[in-house]
Amino acid sequence: MLETIRKPTLILDEGRMIRNIERMAAKARRSGVLFKPHFKTHQSAAIGEVFRERGVRAITVSSLDMAAYFAARQWEDITVAFPVNLRQIEEINCLAERVTLQLLVESREAVEFLQKNLSRPVQVWIKIDTGSRRTGIPAAESGAVIDLAKTIRSCRHLSFRGLLSHAGHSYQARGGVQVEAVYRDTVSKLRALKGALEAEGIHPVLISHGDTPTCSVVEDLSEVDEIRPGNFVFYDLTQLAIGSCAEEDLAVAVACPVVALHGEREELVLYGGAVHLSKEFLTRPDGQKMYGGVARPAQGWGPLLESSYVSSLSQEHGIVRAGKDLLERVRVGDLLMVLPVHSCLTVDLLREFLSLEADSTPQGQGLPCPP
Amino acid sequence: MLETIRKPTLILDEGRMIRNIERMAAKARRSGVLFKPHFKTHQSAAIGEVFRERGVRAITVSSLDMAAYFAARQWEDITVAFPVNLRQIEEINCLAERVTLQLLVESREAVEFLQKNLSRPVQVWIKIDTGSRRTGIPAAESGAVIDLAKTIRSCRHLSFRGLLSHAGHSYQARGGVQVEAVYRDTVSKLRALKGALEAEGIHPVLISHGDTPTCSVVEDLSEVDEIRPGNFVFYDLTQLAIGSCAEEDLAVAVACPVVALHGEREELVLYGGAVHLSKEFLTRPDGQKMYGGVARPAQGWGPLLESSYVSSLSQEHGIVRAGKDLLERVRVGDLLMVLPVHSCLTVDLLREFLSLEADSTPQGQGLPCPP
Numbered sequence: 148m149l150e151t152i153r154k155p156t157l158i159l160d161e162g163r164m165i166r167n168i169e170r171m172a173a174k175a176r177r178s179g180v181l182f183k184p185h186f187k188t189h190q191s192a193a194i195g196e197v198f199r200e201r202g203v204r205a206i207t208v209s210s211l212d213m214a215a216y217f218a219a220r221q222w223e224d225i226t227v228a229f230p231v232n233l234r235q236i237e238e239i240n241c242l243a244e245r246v247t248l249q250l251l252v253e254s255r256e257a258v259e260f261l262q263k264n265l266s267r268p269v270q271v272w273i274k275i276d277t278g279s280r281r282t283g284i285p286a287a288e289s290g291a292v293i294d295l296a297k298t299i300r301s302c303r304h305l306s307f308r309g310l311l312s313h314a315g316h317s318y319q320a321r322g323g324v325q326v327e328a329v330y331r332d333t334v335s336k337l338r339a340l341k342g343a344l345e346a347e348g349i350h351p352v353l354i355s356h357g358d359t360p361t362c363s364v365v366e367d368l369s370e371v372d373e374i375r376p377g378n379f380v381f382y383d384l385t386q387l388a389i390g391s392c393a394e395e396d397l398a399v400a401v402a403c404p405v406v407a408l409h410g411e412r413e414e415l416v417l418y419g420g421a422v423h424l425s426k427e428f429l430t431r432p433d434g435q436k437m438y439g440g441v442a443r444p445a446q447g448w449g450p451l452l453e454s455s456y457v458s459s460l461s462q463e464h465g466i467v468r469a470g471k472d473l474l475e476r477v478r479v480g481d482l483l484m485v486l487p488v489h490s491c492l493t494v495d496l497l498r499e500f501l502s503l504e505a506d507s508t509p510q511g512q513g514l515p516c517p518p
Numbered sequence: 519m520l521e522t523i524r525k526p527t528l529i530l531d532e533g534r535m536i537r538n539i540e541r542m543a544a545k546a547r548r549s550g551v552l553f554k555p556h557f558k559t560h561q562s563a564a565i566g567e568v569f570r571e572r573g574v575r576a577i578t579v580s581s582l583d584m585a586a587y588f589a590a591r592q593w594e595d596i597t598v599a600f601p602v603n604l605r606q607i608e609e610i611n612c613l614a615e616r617v618t619l620q621l622l623v624e625s626r627e628a629v630e631f632l633q634k635n636l637s638r639p640v641q642v643w644i645k646i647d648t649g650s651r652r653t654g655i656p657a658a659e660s661g662a663v664i665d666l667a668k669t670i671r672s673c674r675h676l677s678f679r680g681l682l683s684h685a686g687h688s689y690q691a692r693g694g695v696q697v698e699a700v701y702r703d704t705v706s707k708l709r710a711l712k713g714a715l716e717a718e719g720i721h722p723v724l725i726s727h728g729d730t731p732t733c734s735v736v737e738d739l740s741e742v743d744e745i746r747p748g749n750f751v752f753y754d755l756t757q758l759a760i761g762s763c764a765e766e767d768l769a770v771a772v773a774c775p776v777v778a779l780h781g782e783r784e785e786l787v788l789y790g791g792a793v794h795l796s797k798e799f800l801t802r803p804d805g806q807k808m809y810g811g812v813a814r815p816a817q818g819w820g821p822l823l824e825s826s827y828v829s830s831l832s833q834e835h836g837i838v839r840a841g842k843d844l845l846e847r848v849r850v851g852d853l854l855m856v857l858p859v860h861s862c863l864t865v866d867l868l869r870e871f872l873s874l875e876a877d878s879t880p881q882g883q884g885l886p887c888p889p
Binding site for chain 2: 152153154187209210211212229230231232233234235237238253254256257260280281282283315404406407408409412416418421422425426427459461462463464466478479480482491492495496
């Protein structure tokens, strides 16, 4: 199947993906929590069906466009895990007619705007910042959270669901102990807030918890009500570095043609650049930037090569620091497999999957939302 | 016009773009060199027409897909400035039937493959590495260049054009003096190689020179035969840092809705993330990463704000370090304008332009090549 590849192509190992999905679904069941996977990583109707076949009914997305794409494919319970964009009120009203729409708010301004402009009921979560400092009301500000919850409950079209956080600081953790510590801290902050709300007579207050590292590492998630991991469907080198997954869980790679060899400086050039892989990088122990791992094609791809990696990217060029073992065996016109640093961004760029089991998933089914 | 924007949208200042194009075209004319602009930056049929109206007939692209896109729009002389991808020989033969196709080679393997598999004539350039160390035969290896030129000249379907380089190390330069030094060094290496080839009876040997910094900064380009700058059509913060352009030459920005304010830590959150801007960054004097500049909307956009910039990106979130002056004036639901670090990547991600002169360039004309 790889022989037919002519240009940078996203390769999906469906067996690994299904194993990743089933493992997370089983953990959610064991923990007694709702599994509400984030679909921003794959953005694919076909992969959505793999989740549906395993009992998933409620999903998470990161934009209203993505919500519309999945709403058109019979997904009826959709959480947009992004601070509500007031400029898309028309899209919100349109979606709220067709699906159970769940939005994130974190300011009185946004709630008041929704109150004035919503024509249909929506459910809302208060976004809490438990330490990632990206966005949300800081968990320490319980007064602000209580005020906002009361405002929400006074609004005709708004129904208050609870507290939602994305523990994005788990991406700074390395190893299970650190990841688990992020989870414990996040959950204790959210449960304290829930207690403060209940003491004000506000209940029920659900807790929605995100992020692939904690959901992968922590075995018992029963202290929250729902989980929203996304990246776990494919994982990537970042998750491998954190310790969220093993190498054999990596479910996507980019097949890239070799276009030039520079043996004298132990480099080779791939057709596969920033417009295919994204410029996300990890820093190696030697301080060098790594824009992707490298493996040889096999049934899919072989093990990550230790001494070879993508060391820089232009728009279309990928430069590989190549070990002697690789340079001796590769020729111009061959393919190499690049394991992405951040699969969400690589998939967003390439947009189509070629499955290793090409009979079962036709190429091109993974088309994302309309632009 | 900006009032209608609901989500991250690429805004084109056509007046600035036309001025950038006309300035470069005039310099090429004064220098007596062929202007063969690189179309990878805009990837737009409509913008291609702006060049055509100013006399451009030969263009540069970075992939065979892009070549096919422009070939379908009556561009008849197309240079693919990327080491030839042997796996796309079918596309090469197909294109070579319709246009004057110019390819880059840097190895005997590639030349021999073309000789065996080409069904139509193509022109080839030898890619020379004059110091960027991305790809190409190092300029010091004149023997290898002479051998390859002789091999090319012995091939039935190959016609040897000359030496092509992209002085990508100009991106490390800061200020006109450093950029000009890169140009002088590159040209002297290419002219020495040309002399060595001519001494072997190989002529004519043309010199094709790329990169926006040197083509922008150097006034007299008459020592080369053709220039292939691309980024100059829009410029960006990287070019501004190098000194290739002035702030008033920046011709694209991304309009982004404000979705959250965090005044206490002098930050705000934009709907506008890595999937809109790309993760390209510049390092500020204080060591912080900057993923974009920030300006307020105006007729287009106002001056770059000194104390505000995009400090981190998630898939859809852009975090802005915001000066007090900005925080006092901005509300959730407002728009801010983000000036890209690397316009080629931002344009590749957003794919559609909204022109400030919406009457003259309908939204959506800037569609790139088929996937």
